[in-house]
Amino acid sequence: MKETTVNVGVARVTFRLHGNDSLKGKRKIVKSLIERSRNRFPIAIAEVDDLDRYQRATLGIAVIGNDSRLLNAILDKVVEYMAGMGLADLESHHFEIIPL
Template sequence: MVVGVGCMIFRIHDCRSLKGKRKVVKAIVARIRNHFNASVAEVDDNDIYQRAVIGVGLVGSDRRTINAKLDKLFNFAEDLGLAEMIDTQMEIISL
């Protein structure tokens, strides 16, 4: 079994409240979940208006497949255009 874990850090422009941030984060999370069938959640910086940290998790049987899916997921999230992606981190664990 192979587990792929990723973290994406976004900068949300023109956001002046947690309500505005929540709207953007929910849209990103929902689109990633629907498109990739992955576990997705906001994992850090919950109280900072213009910054969001979203974590993703994928499970599979092949390391190359999980790596390719995480790469596609990161590109998809960046191409959404809802927020500027600042940084990404990825780790693949074989169990």
């Protein structure tokens, strides 16, 4: 019996929060980015870096499945969706598909 390949797609996405001058304001933006994305896509997402910097947010995103092209497309759509919200400026993103 052939074993199915399982893949994990991960992304690291960094946003610039222009005009934000407090961690409270940052939390509001990050919470909105996370909750709206999680409700729209089958992903796990969390803030993973730049926790004390109130003008930058770095999010980690993960998705699992057996089709690496589909995982890459989901990650791409999530980043596009978050950037399109207009809450923050997309600074950088990096995807990686890891076969297990």
